[in-house]
Amino acid sequence: MTTTPLGIAMIGHAFMGAAHSQAWRVAPRFFDLPVHPVMSVLAGRDADRTRAAAERLGWADSTTDWKSVLDRDDVHVVDICTPGDTHAEIAVAALEAGKHVLCEKPMANSVDEAVAMAEAASRAAERGVRAMVGFSYRRVPALGLARDLVAQGRLGRIHHVRAQYLQDWIVDPAAPLSWRLDKDKAGSGALGDIGAHIVDATQFILGDTISEVMGTLVTFVPERPLATSHSGLSGTASDETGPVTVDDAALFLARFGSGALGSFEATRFANGRKNALRIEVNGSAGSLAFDFEDMNVLEFFDGTEDPAVSGFRRILVTEPQHPYVGAWWPAGHGLGYEHAFTHQAVDLVRAIAEGTDPTPTFADGLQVQRVLAAVEGSASSGTWQQV
Incomplete structure (x- = not known):
């Protein structure tokens, strides 16, 4: 392993910040990387909480001024883990300052913001x-x-x-009004928060993009108690209430460029479903199915086999030849949620060292944003919308 440093600055330290911190700590210890990620500085809004988070998560320094990290010589990558309303400003400024950028999804809160980010990334490249x-x-x-x-x-x-992302963390109407339920901060609700994941994942699997959508958005609980403190995804509720300005659930049909048909569902009201990201793909020669709540398994049906003995095959995806798995444990020892973030960090570090564009690019993020906007437009107009 090389000791050439690649300094990381992370902005934001809540749920995603903890996941990204774990990734930066672990990546160089399990993967042979061409440069060595160094957790240089953590930026947050509150000095005491940010300092405590830096100590807990393994960052060498902390600051309440995210712009100050752009002037630091020991920072080469800016990792953005803030609410969506700040992504565009931070990403564009970082790229213009010559810093590589990793930005959490959805990339922006609007197509216009995503366009500005993609253009800044193109210039920076x-x-x-x-x-x-x-x-x-x-x-x-x-x-x-x-x-x-x-x-x-x-x-x-x-x-x-067929793609679903099913959660239930706000099914209780007494759950407090967090920033994820505020359109000004989050951009959208289930559609952008979790629906963006299944849009990207299906396009990734197919190597194809969505060209047209027809959708609907629903808000089941229009008013919620205000949050008095924040913990995890929700927080603690007060006696006062405020309006929910995003969707609780999103459903849409889609056509892909190849002609494939898609159905998508994203909801935070599927009682009993904690993080059920499910994808099934059917083709002329076979099918596959995946559920993140059993994330080390892929089901595969080979339609070319003898019907007398054919059926869905349960593949335990833990063999050394499977993507990423060879760097971890012996076969049969499953991976978890956090490992995907480590793989993300590994791919970014390698792309930076090789001088290639990592994927998904900001152009890819813009395309997902256009799909989300088309779903919103369809929900308003009641018509099919081009992406």
Whole structure:
């Protein structure tokens, strides 16, 4: 392992900040990297909380001024883990300062913001500065295997895609009004928060993009108690209430460029479902199915086999030849949620060292943002919308 340092500044230290910190700590200890990530500085709004988070998560320094990290010589990468309303400002400023950028999804709160970010990334790339969107589920080994099977033609011509992202963390109407339920900060609700993941994941698996959508958005609980403190995804509620300005659930149909049909559902009201990201793909020669709540397994049906003995095959995706798995444990020893973030960090570090664009690019993030906007437009107009 090289000792050449690659200084990281992370902005934001809540749920995603903890996941990204784990990734930066672990990546150089399990993967042979061309440069060595160094956790240089953590930026947050409150000095005491940011300092405490830096000590807990392993950052060498902390600051309440995110702009100050752009002037530091020991910072080469800016990792953005803040609410969506700040992504564009931070990302554009970092790229213009010559810093590589990793930005959490969804990339922005609007298409206009995403366009500005993609344009800034394109200009920066001419100077060797790289940018990547944090769609971490691409780095789940089972989904990497799914993409490989599709790319190899094992499913034949793709006919159908079904994708769901089901959670239940706000099914209780007394759950407090967190920033994720505020359109000004989050951009959208279930659609952007979790729906963006299944849009990107299905496009990644198919190597194809969504061209047209027809959708609807619903808010089941329009008013919630205000949060008095924040913990995890929600926080502690007060006696006062405020309006929910985002969707609680999103459903839409889609057509892909290849002609494949898709159905998508994203909800935070699926009682009993904690993090059920489910994808099924049906093709002329086979099918595959995945559920993140059993994330080390991919189900595969080979339609070319003898019908007398054919059926869905349960593949335990823990073999050394499976994507990313060879750096970890012996076969059969499963990986977890946090490993996808480590794989994300590994891919970004390698791309920076090799002078190549990491994926998903900001252009990819813009395309997802256009899909989200088209779904919102369809929900308003009641018509199919082009992406």
